[in-house]
Amino acid sequence: MYDGKDSPIERVFKKLRKNNQKAFIPFITCGFPSLDGFFSLFETLDKNGADIIEVGIPFSDPLADGPVIQTTSKIALENGINTDIVFNSIIKIRKSSDTPIAIMTYFNTIYHYGTGRFLKKAKEAGVNGLIIPDLPLEEFTSYRSYFNQVNIDNIMFASLTSSKERLSAIAGQCRGFIYCVSVKGVTGIRNSISPEVIDFLKNLKEITTLPLALGFGLSNREQINQIKGYCDGVIIGSKILSLLLEARSFNSGLKEVKNFALDINKVLKDRI
Amino acid sequence: MKKDEKKLKKANSSFRGKEYRSYGNGYFGTFGGIYVPEILVSALKELEKNYFKYKKDKKFKEELSFYLKNYVGRPTPLYYAERLSNRLGGARIYLKREDLCHLGAHKINNTVGQVLLARKMGKKFIIAETGAGQHGVATAAAAALFNMSCKVFMGSKDIKRQSSNVIKMKLMGAEVIEVSSGSKTLKDAVNEALRYWVSRVDDTYYVLGSVVGPHPYPTMVRDFQVIIGKETKKQIMDIEGRLPDYIIACVGGGSNSIGIFYPFLDDADSVKLIGVEAGGKGIKSKKHGASLGYGDKGIFHGAFSYVLQDDYGQIEEAYSISAGLDYPGVGPEHAYMKEKGIVKYEYILDSEALEAFNTLSICEGIIPAYESSHALAYTAKLAPSLDSDKVIIVNLSGRGDKDIDNK
Numbered sequence: 287m288y289d290g291k292d293s294p295i296e297r298v299f300k301k302l303r304k305n306n307q308k309a310f311i312p313f314i315t316c317g318f319p320s321l322d323g324f325f326s327l328f329e330t331l332d333k334n335g336a337d338i339i340e341v342g343i344p345f346s347d348p349l350a351d352g353p354v355i356q357t358t359s360k361i362a363l364e365n366g367i368n369t370d371i372v373f374n375s376i377i378k379i380r381k382s383s384d385t386p387i388a389i390m391t392y393f394n395t396i397y398h399y400g401t402g403r404f405l406k407k408a409k410e411a412g413v414n415g416l417i418i419p420d421l422p423l424e425e426f427t428s429y430r431s432y433f434n435q436v437n438i439d440n441i442m443f444a445s446l447t448s449s450k451e452r453l454s455a456i457a458g459q460c461r462g463f464i465y466c467v468s469v470k471g472v473t474g475i476r477n478s479i480s481p482e483v484i485d486f487l488k489n490l491k492e493i494t495t496l497p498l499a500l501g502f503g504l505s506n507r508e509q510i511n512q513i514k515g516y517c518d519g520v521i522i523g524s525k526i527l528s529l530l531l532e533a534r535s536f537n538s539g540l541k542e543v544k545n546f547a548l549d550i551n552k553v554l555k556d557r558i
Numbered sequence: 559m560k561k562d563e564k565k566l567k568k569a570n571s572s573f574r575g576k577e578y579r580s581y582g583n584g585y586f587g588t589f590g591g592i593y594v595p596e597i598l599v600s601a602l603k604e605l606e607k608n609y610f611k612y613k614k615d616k617k618f619k620e621e622l623s624f625y626l627k628n629y630v631g632r633p634t635p636l637y638y639a640e641r642l643s644n645r646l647g648g649a650r651i652y653l654k655r656e657d658l659c660h661l662g663a664h665k666i667n668n669t670v671g672q673v674l675l676a677r678k679m680g681k682k683f684i685i686a687e688t689g690a691g692q693h694g695v696a697t698a699a700a701a702a703l704f705n706m707s708c709k710v711f712m713g714s715k716d717i718k719r720q721s722s723n724v725i726k727m728k729l730m731g732a733e734v735i736e737v738s739s740g741s742k743t744l745k746d747a748v749n750e751a752l753r754y755w756v757s758r759v760d761d762t763y764y765v766l767g768s769v770v771g772p773h774p775y776p777t778m779v780r781d782f783q784v785i786i787g788k789e790t791k792k793q794i795m796d797i798e799g800r801l802p803d804y805i806i807a808c809v810g811g812g813s814n815s816i817g818i819f820y821p822f823l824d825d826a827d828s829v830k831l832i833g834v835e836a837g838g839k840g841i842k843s844k845k846h847g848a849s850l851g852y853g854d855k856g857i858f859h860g861a862f863s864y865v866l867q868d869d870y871g872q873i874e875e876a877y878s879i880s881a882g883l884d885y886p887g888v889g890p891e892h893a894y895m896k897e898k899g900i901v902k903y904e905y906i907l908d909s910e911a912l913e914a915f916n917t918l919s920i921c922e923g924i925i926p927a928y929e930s931s932h933a934l935a936y937t938a939k940l941a942p943s944l945d946s947d948k949v950i951i952v953n954l955s956g957r958g959d960k961d962i963d964n965k
Contacts (some may be wrong), residue, residue, distance in 0.1 A: 420593045
C-alpha cells in the first residue's frame with residue numbers, strides 16, 4: 287500500500303537536490319543486444335554514474351519511439367524476451383544492485399498480463415516505477431488503484447503541447463518524477479534544444495514540486511549544459527543504444543557507453 | 559468524473575437508446591478511449607472540439623452534401639441482384655452499390671468529410687496511412703479537390719503489392735512515403751503516420767481511414783460513413799415497403815459495416831446484422847484477420863478493442879487475401895456491439911471469398927472487391943436456407959478492379 291513516504295526514486299532526487307546535482311537516467315531495452323549483453327550494459331551504467339535506470343520491456347508497435355528504440359525492441363523480441371523474462375532479470379539484478387529501476391512499456395503489455403498481476407510481480411521483482419507512454423491521464427484514472435495497492439511510482443509525461451491546467455492535473459496524479467518530453471516528436475537523437483523547452487520547464491516548476499526529468503532527443507553535453515539548471519535530471523536512451531548498435535563489437539560499444547556515461551554524469555554532477 | 563461514470567453506466571445499460579447515440583466522449587462501454595502519448599492528447603482534443611462544432615454547422619453540412627452528391631456520386635443505388643438471388647435460391651438479395659462511388663469504394667465518403675474539416679480547422683498539411691491503397695487514393699483525391707498538400711504512409715510490402723494505387727496517388731499529387739519498419743504493412747503505416755503526426759501536430763491533419771484509432775476517430779469516421787445506411791433504409795422502404803431481414807457487410811477496421819449497420823441499430827430486433835471478418839487460410843492456421851472472433855481484448859493504435867496478439871500482448875500480423883481486411887485490430891464500437899450481441903460476427907475463408915468474387919462477376923456483371931466478396935460469400939451460405947420472402951442487403955463496399963492484378 288502507498289504509505290505516503292518518499293519512494294526510492296524520490297529519495298534519489300532529494301539527495302541530489304541537497305547537493306545541487308542532477309540525476310542521470312539512462313534507458314536500455316531488456317534483451318538488447320542479448321540477455322547477457324543487457325546485464326553487462328546495466329552493470330556498466332550502474333557503476334558509472336546512473337542514478338536511476340529505465341528498463342524497457344520491448345513491444346511490437348512502439349508508437350512513441352524513433353528508429354533506434356524500434357530496432358532494439360525488435361532485436362529483443364527476436365531474442366525471445368517477454369514480460370516474465372524481464373521480471374526474472376530484475377530479480378537477478380536486485381541481488382547485486384539497489385539502484386532504482388523504472389520499467390517502460392506500452393500499456394497493452396501490462397493489460398494483457400493483467401494490470402494487477404503485472405504490478406504485483408513488478409513490485410516483487412524490485413521495480414520502483416512504471417513509465418507507460420500510451421496511458422495518458424484520461425485512461426490512467428481507471429487503473430490508479432492498482433498503483434496505490436503496490437506502491438510503485440507512476441511516472442507520467444508532460445509535453446510541450448500540454449495545457450497549464452492539464453499539467454497541474456498530471457502533477458496531481460504523478461509520483462517519482464515527471465517525464466518531460468523535450469521535443470514535439472518521438473524518441474531519438476537530436477543535437478540541439480529548442481528554446482521553448484526552457485520556458486516549459488520553468489512553467490512546470492511553478493506548478494509542481496515533483497522532480498522534473500527531461501527526455502527525448504538528448505545526446506550531448508552541450509544540450510545538457512543548456513537545460514540542467516531548469517530540471518532535476520535527464521533521460522538518455524537512443525544515444526546510448528545507438529553506441530552499441532554502431533559499434534564494431536559489443537565490448538568496444540560497452541567501452542563507449544562507459545565513457546559517454548562518465549562524461550554526461552560529470553556535467554550533471556558539477557554544481558551549477 | 560462522477561458524472562462521466564454515471565453517463566457510462568447509462569450508456570452501457572441501454573445501447574439502443576438515445577443516450578448511446580449522443581454519447582460522444584469516445585467510449586463504447588469500456589471500449590475506445592485515447593491510449594496515446596501525451597503529446598497527441600491536445601491535438602485529439604482540438605479535433606474533437608472542431609468535429610463536434612462543424613458536425614452541427616449548417617454551412618459545413620451543406621458543403622459536405624454538395625460534394626457527396628456531385629463529386630462522390632451519391633446516392634449510390636440499392637440494386638436487386640435478381641440473377642444472383644435466383645442462382646443461390648432462397649432470399650432476395652440487394653446490393654448497396656458503394657462500388658459505384660468515385661474511385662470505386664466507400665472510403666471517399668470519409669476522406670471528403672475529413673479533408674473538408676481539416677480545411678475548416680486551418681490545417682495546411684494532410685497525412686494518411688494506407689494498406690491496400692484505397693484509403694490513400696481516396697485521401698489523395700480529397701486533398702487534390704481541396705488543394706491541400708498530402709503525404710500517404712504505406713508499407714513497403716504493400717507498395718509492391720498495390721503498385722497501381724501508388725501511381726494513382728502520385729498522379730493526384732500526393733507524396734507516398736515508404737514505411738519499412740515492423741511488418742512493412744498497414745499496421746506499421748499507421749504507426750509511422752502517428753509518429754509523423756506527433757512531430758507536426760500544429761499544422762497537420764491526420765486522416766485516419768477506418769473506425770479505429772483514438773477518439774474522436776471511431777465516432778467521426780462512423781458518422782461520415784453512416785450515409786450508406788441512411789440511404790439504404792430509405793431505398794429499401796421505397797422498393798420493398800419494409801425493412802430487410804439481414805444486412806451483411808465485411809469487417810476489417812469496420813467502417814463500411816458500421817456505416818450501413820448504424821441506422822438499423824434501433825431495428826436490430828427485426829433486422830439481423832452480420833459482420834464478416836477475414837478467415838484467411840483458416841483460424842487454426844493462424845493466418846487470418848478475425849480480430850473480433852479470435853483476438854483478445856487489448857490496446858492497439860490508441861483504442862481499447864479486440865486485437866490479434868500473442869501470450870504476452872505483442873501484436874500479431876493479420877493475414878487475408880484481401881488487403882483491406884488484413885489488419886490485426888478492429889474498431890472499438892464493433893467490440894462493443896459484439897459484447898452486447900447486437901451484431902453477429904462470422905468469418906469467411908480466402909477460398910470462399912474467391913468463389914463469391916467469381917459468382918457475382920458472372921451472374922451480374924459486377925466485379926466485387928475481395929473485401930466485399932467476404933460479405934457475398936457469407937450471403938451465399940445463408941440465402942439458400944431462407945424463404946423467398948426474406949430480404950438480404952449486402953454492402954458492396956468496393957469494386958474489384960484493384961484485385962485483378964493480384965489474382
